[in-house]
Amino acid sequence: MNRxxxxxxxxxxxxxxxxxxxxxxxxxxxxxxxxxxGETVFTEGKRSTHVVFIKxxxxxxxxxxxxxxxxxxxxxxxSYLGIQSMLSKQxxxxxxxxxxxxxxxxxxxxxxxxxxxxxxDFANQLIVYLCEDELNYFRxxxxxxxxxxxxxxxxxxxFFANEIFRQDHFELPLTRKDLGTLLCTTRESxxxxxxxxxxxxxxxxxxxxxxxxxxxxxxxxxxxx
Amino acid sequence: MNRxxxxxxxxxxxxxxxxxxxxxxxxxxxxxxxxxxGETVFTEGKRSTHVVFIKxxxxxxxxxxxxxxxxxxxxxxxSYLGIQSMLSKQxxxxxxxxxxxxxxxxxxxxxxxxxxxxxxDFANQLIVYLCEDELNYFRxxxxxxxxxxxxxxxxxxxFFANEIFRQDHFELPLTRKDLGTLLCTTRESxxxxxxxxxxxxxxxxxxxxxxxxxxxxxxxxxxxx
DNA sequence: TTGACAATGTGATTATCGTCACACAATATG
DNA sequence: CATATTGTGTGACGATAATCACATTGTCAA
Numbered sequence: 001m002n003r004x005x006x007x008x009x010x011x012x013x014x015x016x017x018x019x020x021x022x023x024x025x026x027x028x029x030x031x032x033x034x035x036x037x038g039e040t041v042f043t044e045g046k047r048s049t050h051v052v053f054i055k056x057x058x059x060x061x062x063x064x065x066x067x068x069x070x071x072x073x074x075x076x077x078x079s080y081l082g083i084q085s086m087l088s089k090q091x092x093x094x095x096x097x098x099x100x101x102x103x104x105x106x107x108x109x110x111x112x113x114x115x116x117x118x119x120x121d122f123a124n125q126l127i128v129y130l131c132e133d134e135l136n137y138f139r140x141x142x143x144x145x146x147x148x149x150x151x152x153x154x155x156x157x158x159f160f161a162n163e164i165f166r167q168d169h170f171e172l173p174l175t176r177k178d179l180g181t182l183l184c185t186t187r188e189s190x191x192x193x194x195x196x197x198x199x200x201x202x203x204x205x206x207x208x209x210x211x212x213x214x215x216x217x218x219x220x221x222x223x224x225x
Numbered sequence: 226m227n228r229x230x231x232x233x234x235x236x237x238x239x240x241x242x243x244x245x246x247x248x249x250x251x252x253x254x255x256x257x258x259x260x261x262x263g264e265t266v267f268t269e270g271k272r273s274t275h276v277v278f279i280k281x282x283x284x285x286x287x288x289x290x291x292x293x294x295x296x297x298x299x300x301x302x303x304s305y306l307g308i309q310s311m312l313s314k315q316x317x318x319x320x321x322x323x324x325x326x327x328x329x330x331x332x333x334x335x336x337x338x339x340x341x342x343x344x345x346d347f348a349n350q351l352i353v354y355l356c357e358d359e360l361n362y363f364r365x366x367x368x369x370x371x372x373x374x375x376x377x378x379x380x381x382x383x384f385f386a387n388e389i390f391r392q393d394h395f396e397l398p399l400t401r402k403d404l405g406t407l408l409c410t411t412r413e414s415x416x417x418x419x420x421x422x423x424x425x426x427x428x429x430x431x432x433x434x435x436x437x438x439x440x441x442x443x444x445x446x447x448x449x450x
Numbered sequence: 451t452t453g454a455c456a457a458t459g460t461g462a463t464t465a466t467c468g469t470c471a472c473a474c475a476a477t478a479t480g
Numbered sequence: 481c482a483t484a485t486t487g488t489g490t491g492a493c494g495a496t497a498a499t500c501a502c503a504t505t506g507t508c509a510a
Contacts, residue, residue, distance in 0.1 A: 123348030
């Protein structure tokens with residue numbers, strides 16, 4: 001409770017732009033909470049009252065589509081969630097669910113907006129963050145629409161290995177169904193793609209445990225779709 | 226040249242937040258230019274020096290994918306382009322091409338950033354804009370990955386009729402090929418989808434001239450994919 | 451432990467869409 | 481004006497991935 005934001009080591013680039021007084025203001029209007037694996041952080045359509053900052057852990061962002069619930073993105077530590085809903089709309093436009101035990105800061109929306117209006121450097125850093133985020137969606141959009149399943153699976157395995165776990169061996173914290181919608185395909189097709197890459201000797205898979213065996217070839221598959 | 230931004234009637238929400246002095250600053254660091262149909266506004270990979278504001282007209286945003294050039298979005302008047310490239314990267318991450326004769330303001334990137342740092346209300350409005358934009362991409366991402374071609378075509382026809390031309394009859398300013406990549410499909414499939422909706426009596430098409438004949442049914446097709 | 455339910459693997463079949471090929475129209479270019 | 485180039489429609493064919501069906505296996509709670 002005491003001076004938590006001031007002394008927090010896991011500050012976002014934006015939070016680093018805040019003055020000591022503003023950090024005190026922030027810690028008076030935010031709340032830290034630990035979410036368990038599978039626990040809902042917020043739900044699409046529900047009223048939005050806080051902006052979420054992921055201090056540690058891993059969260060999936062998902063949204064109802066015309067046919068099924070779509071996984072939009074895997075958000076690692078350092079991500080802001082729900083900013084989009086804070087401003088114009090007051091309801092969440094997507095859902096967030098913890099994939100691993102995650103420590104999450106809930107920042108009161110109005111206070112967050114006050115910080116933006118008070119500190120232009122904070123706002124600027126936030127803009128940088130939002131722009132990066134949007135560019136990533138562009139790339140994902142293009143990949144997803146032009147690559148076929150094996151390529152998209154290769155992308156995703158490299159994403160988890162490089163960006164999330166920083167290891168060539170990891171436990172994938174997704175069900176086959178979620179992996180399917182993350183790849184914009186079905187559970188069955190995801191399973192078959194895993195089998196294909198496995199048969200090629202590119203990866204080794206046992207249940208949710210994945211290992212990269214041939215990184216070169218995996219990158220080739222990722223690139224050529 | 227004289228006091229152009231100050232007296233400009235087509236200000237963005239963000240620009241409305243600027244003080245008279247800041248508007249003078251803006252007009253000293255921006256340039257208005259008219260682009261012809263088909264003219265390139267900026268190109269992916271090239272150095273980014275300006276932020277672009279579309280004052281009037283219509284622009285397509287496109288990006289090279291692993292297999293072909295993908296149309297990401299159709300940007301109407303009031304859109305900001307190239308903010309994403311301004312900050313972290315200094316090269317454009319996507320291309321922009323005028324689809325119709327368009328009046329475009331080119332704002333010097335450094336000056337734009339100075340305005341953000343100077344006026345938190347301006348920054349805040351920009352954040353609202355970026356968030357809206359991102360949410361639209363989410364929706365488009367989900368639709369594009371779950372709907373089939375007729376549904377996506379229906380979406381796009383409704384988009385042009387409702388958001389762009391505000392009329393049930395309009396000239397589509399896209400080639401069949403561009404329409405194809407906007408729908409994340411091929412030229413041939415786009416052609417066939419047009420024929421199908423046409424045969425159903427939902428739309429009437431002659432070359433690039435489109436008319437909505439049965440809006441109810443068009444909406445149903447759009448909704449159910 | 452025992453059921454209930456969710457998650458997973460796998461085969462058979464089908465639908466949708468991509469690819470290829472070609473004809474023809476429209477538009478640019480010298 | 482003639483020629484090249486780009487855009488468009490359409491048919492035939494095949495490939496990729498969706499759907500459906502079912503057998504297992506794993507997980508959770510009473």
